[in-house]
Amino acid sequence: xxxxxxxxxxxxxxxxxxxxxxxxxxxxxxxxxxxxxxxxxxxxxxxxxxxxxxxxxxxxxxxxxxxxxxxxxxxxxxxxxxxxxxxxxxxxxxxxxxxxxxxxxxxxxxxxxxxxxxxxx
Amino acid sequence: xxxxxxxxxxxxxxxxxxxxxxxxxxxxxxxxxxxxxxxxxxxxxxxxxxxxxxxxxxxxxxxxxxxxxxxxxxxxxxxxxxxxxxxxxxxxxxxxxxxxxxxxxxx
Numbered sequence: 001x002x003x004x005x006x007x008x009x010x011x012x013x014x015x016x017x018x019x020x021x022x023x024x025x026x027x028x029x030x031x032x033x034x035x036x037x038x039x040x041x042x043x044x045x046x047x048x049x050x051x052x053x054x055x056x057x058x059x060x061x062x063x064x065x066x067x068x069x070x071x072x073x074x075x076x077x078x079x080x081x082x083x084x085x086x087x088x089x090x091x092x093x094x095x096x097x098x099x100x101x102x103x104x105x106x107x108x109x110x111x112x113x114x115x116x117x118x119x120x121x
Numbered sequence: 122x123x124x125x126x127x128x129x130x131x132x133x134x135x136x137x138x139x140x141x142x143x144x145x146x147x148x149x150x151x152x153x154x155x156x157x158x159x160x161x162x163x164x165x166x167x168x169x170x171x172x173x174x175x176x177x178x179x180x181x182x183x184x185x186x187x188x189x190x191x192x193x194x195x196x197x198x199x200x201x202x203x204x205x206x207x208x209x210x211x212x213x214x215x216x217x218x219x220x221x222x223x224x225x226x227x228x
Contacts (some may be wrong), residue, residue, distance in 0.1 A: 045222075046208065046220050046221060046222040046223050047157075047165070047208055047210070047220040047223075048220070049217050049218040049219065049220070052215075060215055060216065061217075062217040063122075063216060063217060064217070096164055096165075104170070105153060105155075105170055105171060105212060106153075106212035106215060106218060107155035107167060107170040107210065107212055108155070108157070108165070108167060108210070109167050109176070111164035111165055111166070112164060113163070113164050114163075114164050
């Protein structure tokens with residue numbers, strides 16, 4: 001069973017860059033069995049998929065965030081990361097990392113517990 | 122984007138009730154639909170995928186159905202542990218994957 005844990009600052013100032021890391025246990029990212037995703041839940045709204053990365057480093061992003069988002073992977077640390085630039089209050093949300101097992105279909109089988117990021121000065 | 126619309130947004134029910142949640146897609150998603158359950162302050166949990174395939178460990182009182190653009194999640198006999206928010210997600214098109222707005226099942 002893959003286990004995920006998000007970490008990063010809980011408070012980010014407007015216009016700055018939000019940076020989060022997802023630490024993976026129970027599976028080696030380098031095995032290439034999964035792709036690795038970021039999803040968020042703004043208060044009072046529904047879930048929003050942000051983007052994904054494969055072990056190869058190939059990425060797909062939500063077009064609504066394309067100009068501001070970067071997802072990267074560090075196989076040596078068994079982690080992947082999210083960077084979201086030029087944040088505003090609209091980026092305040094609980095951020096989750098989640099996995100998709102390749103070959104099963106692109107549904108999210110494992111999730112981290114989530115981390116609240118507030119954008120405020 | 123494929124828009125996913127859930128109804129109702131809130132559902133009041135009692136233990137033992139049969140509950141049905143509907144999810145409509147703005148275009149045919151070829152059955153590539155998943156359902157998640159989320160309890161307050163917790164991460165979502167996968168319930169079902171390919172519209173009707175139960176994820177391992179999910180009780181059999183949960184069932185899914187539908188095709189094309191209209192899908193349902195049914196709980197045959199609501200249990201106290203089932204009071205939560207439920208989301209559908211389409212994965213027919215990754216640009217982007219999209220979720221419904223959620224259905225809160227409350228007492």
